[in-house]
Amino acid sequence: MNHAKKAASFIANEARTDWHDQALWFVREKRDRAAHAIPEWEALRELASQIKAHTLSNLDIYLEQFEKQALKNGAHVHWAIDAEEHNHIVHRILQKHQVRHVVKSKSMLTEECHLNPFLEQQGIEVIDTDLGERIIQLREEPPSHIVLPAIHLKKEDVGALFHEKLNSEKGATDPKYLTEAARQHLRSKFLNAQAAITGVNFAVAETGSLVVCTNEGNADMGVHLAPVQIHCMGLEKIIPRQADLGVFTRLLARSATGQPITVYTSHHQQAKVGGEMYIVIVDNGRSEHLGRADFRNALKCIRCGACMNTCPVYRRSGGHSYGSTIPGPIGSILAPGLDLEQNSDLPFASTLCGSCSDVCPVKIDIHEQLYRWRQVIAQEGHLTRVKKWSMATAGKVLASPGPYDFTGKMARTALNLLPRFALYNGLNEWGKERELPQVPKERFREWYKRVRGVGNE
Amino acid sequence: MSRDKILTAIRKNKPEAQAPPELPDFRRADVDLEKIFREMVVAMGGKFLQLTEKQPIETLIAEHFPNEINIASAMPGLPGSINLTKIRYPAQLEGVGLAILPAQFGVAENGAVWLTETDCGHRALPFIAQHLVVVLKKENLVQNMHEAYQRIRLDGMGFGAFIAGPSKTADIEQSLVIGAQGARSLTVMLY
Numbered sequence: 001m002n003h004a005k006k007a008a009s010f011i012a013n014e015a016r017t018d019w020h021d022q023a024l025w026f027v028r029e030k031r032d033r034a035a036h037a038i039p040e041w042e043a044l045r046e047l048a049s050q051i052k053a054h055t056l057s058n059l060d061i062y063l064e065q066f067e068k069q070a071l072k073n074g075a076h077v078h079w080a081i082d083a084e085e086h087n088h089i090v091h092r093i094l095q096k097h098q099v100r101h102v103v104k105s106k107s108m109l110t111e112e113c114h115l116n117p118f119l120e121q122q123g124i125e126v127i128d129t130d131l132g133e134r135i136i137q138l139r140e141e142p143p144s145h146i147v148l149p150a151i152h153l154k155k156e157d158v159g160a161l162f163h164e165k166l167n168s169e170k171g172a173t174d175p176k177y178l179t180e181a182a183r184q185h186l187r188s189k190f191l192n193a194q195a196a197i198t199g200v201n202f203a204v205a206e207t208g209s210l211v212v213c214t215n216e217g218n219a220d221m222g223v224h225l226a227p228v229q230i231h232c233m234g235l236e237k238i239i240p241r242q243a244d245l246g247v248f249t250r251l252l253a254r255s256a257t258g259q260p261i262t263v264y265t266s267h268h269q270q271a272k273v274g275g276e277m278y279i280v281i282v283d284n285g286r287s288e289h290l291g292r293a294d295f296r297n298a299l300k301c302i303r304c305g306a307c308m309n310t311c312p313v314y315r316r317s318g319g320h321s322y323g324s325t326i327p328g329p330i331g332s333i334l335a336p337g338l339d340l341e342q343n344s345d346l347p348f349a350s351t352l353c354g355s356c357s358d359v360c361p362v363k364i365d366i367h368e369q370l371y372r373w374r375q376v377i378a379q380e381g382h383l384t385r386v387k388k389w390s391m392a393t394a395g396k397v398l399a400s401p402g403p404y405d406f407t408g409k410m411a412r413t414a415l416n417l418l419p420r421f422a423l424y425n426g427l428n429e430w431g432k433e434r435e436l437p438q439v440p441k442e443r444f445r446e447w448y449k450r451v452r453g454v455g456n457e
Numbered sequence: 458m459s460r461d462k463i464l465t466a467i468r469k470n471k472p473e474a475q476a477p478p479e480l481p482d483f484r485r486a487d488v489d490l491e492k493i494f495r496e497m498v499v500a501m502g503g504k505f506l507q508l509t510e511k512q513p514i515e516t517l518i519a520e521h522f523p524n525e526i527n528i529a530s531a532m533p534g535l536p537g538s539i540n541l542t543k544i545r546y547p548a549q550l551e552g553v554g555l556a557i558l559p560a561q562f563g564v565a566e567n568g569a570v571w572l573t574e575t576d577c578g579h580r581a582l583p584f585i586a587q588h589l590v591v592v593l594k595k596e597n598l599v600q601n602m603h604e605a606y607q608r609i610r611l612d613g614m615g616f617g618a619f620i621a622g623p624s625k626t627a628d629i630e631q632s633l634v635i636g637a638q639g640a641r642s643l644t645v646m647l648y
């Protein structure tokens with residue numbers, strides 16, 4: 001399904017689109033304030049990026065070291081080559097312990113693997129325990145944001161849903177009341193669960209630690225109450241040393257929500273007394289992605305969501321319009337790697353304004369990768385007719401050296417004109433009902449220079 | 458075997474080796490640790506209380522939690538009303554109204570405190586209790602997370618967590634609500 005078409009249905013409700021846009025921009029502003037409060041912010045981003053680059057270049061070594069440490073800590077370690085194997089491994093663990101009731105905290109990986117429907121088919125109850133995730137689970141829809149899963153909903157939606165499913169008062173819309181209703185409901189699930197599944201923010205090779213960050217405390221409630229704990233991680237979650245956590249814990253929450261740290265930053269090394277601890281390391285296309293030199297930086301992602309909050313397209317099209325587990329700018333780089341044909345429109349769901357790359361805490365060159373995917377897609381012939389047409393025109397205008405001197409005043413005029421023309425000519429679906437945000441001239445020039453540089457490689 | 462397949466693919470596809478960066482600890486001279494810590498505890502939604510000889514823990518607990526009867530304490534010399542040694546299953550902690558726990562140290566830049574399983578007795582306690590009080594010495598404050606991780610040894614430790622403020626969520630329309638799934642309040646007492 002096409003991104004632009006799905007976005008069109010999202011923006012049909014104008015008031016809601018505006019709210020969505022502003023709510024996310026507000027989060028972006030909080031992120032800015034938090035970042036500016038740290039004088040070494042840029043140095044931290046650079047360190048994080050370098051640690052990740054170093055890790056990716058030694059990924060096999062660190063994965064083996066992590067496994068060795070985890071085994072020493074008494075954990076069981078499993079490896080899954082794809083989503084299917086991951087789901088079967090988890091199911092086998094649950095079967096072994098005769099588990100019928102599972103609680104789960106936020107994990108984009110299990111979302112990616114479609115674990116919930118798989119386990120439900122086997123007759124196992126899976127309860128998502130992050131409030132936002134529980135809301136969308138009850139609505140039987142996927143998350144629309146990786147940090148704020150229910151950001152596409154209003155309190156009236158949640159009130160009606162809870163009235164129907166959790167028996168809360170009819171017409172209640174107070175977030176406090178609704179959160180309390182969910183708390184009571186989830187407490188009973190925590191106490192009843194025989195196993196808890198979590199995602200992983202960081203896996204430390206040096207110590208075999210799994211670090212899980214939440215604000216609600218739901219991951220800890222699950223893991224510490226259930227006898228069996230299962231941590232599912234993409235293989236790119238590895239970081240080499242305990243000391244590296246100092247860099248990442250300073251960046252993650254500030255980038256995600258503007259908090260100086262998440263409320264809970266939990267370090268799991270060993271199972272509780274009488275309990276069992278399992279770790280499932282999942283590939284599902286990641287090792288292949290590592291081989292794509294132009295796109296491998298995307299594996300540095302720590303899933304903070306900052307690129308979504310800042311993206312003018314994401315903010316006004318909603319996460320569901322992307323049709324991939326990870327929406328937004330980073331998702332638009334990862335999804336084509338998994339299925340180029342199906343996701344060939346996603347790298348075009350961007351204005352290439354570069355705001356995503358500016359906020360990314362691990363300095364992924366997101367917008368440049370989007371641009372490179374467009375080239376791959378064009379070469380492989382996955383462009384739709386409309387996109388081909390507008391790209392060809394843009395290409396012609398840009399290719400003629402005569403009228404445009406890219407270093408002079410004319411260039412600014414051309415650049416100011418061109419995106420408008422390309423976007424609002426009625427042929428490009430992105431032009432409909434959207435205005436580009438005002439891009440500072442300085443930034444656009446820099447961007448263009450960079451993109452030209454890439455194109456000339 | 459998937460393990461070998463994955464590792465083989467990584468070996469084939471990984472980029473040229475890149476050296477790890479040196480990690481500075483970004484510590485600054487002349488920092489009023491106590492002041493920043495206090496401000497950050499409050500900014501994260503916690504309450505900050507100073508312990509003094511005239512205002513010992515017992516007095517402050519009685520003052521701030523006058524109606525609390527189900528108290529679990531892991532503070533040496535401060536018995537609660539719940540006998541933690543009798544707890545066999547973590548779910549038995551569900552009735553805990555207030556947990557009083559010792560923190561090893563606090564982090565000024567974000568108001569977080571470091572709690573370990575060994576100090577708390579039960580991993581679930583800081584999360585399942587309705588309200589949480591943590592107690593720490595003012596000498597045990599560090600500037601930032603780099604310094605924090607210099608003080609920790611994860612190797613050989615079962616479980617440890619940084620906790621900053623009470624449990625919270627903004628999942629309904631971005632409205633901040635305190636008391637999601639974990640403790641409804643966090644009080645930090647410094648002595």
Ligand code: SF4
Nearest residue numbers: 301302304305307360
């Ligand atoms: S790409 Fe960067 S900004 Fe986007 S979610 Fe990942 S780490 Fe955050």
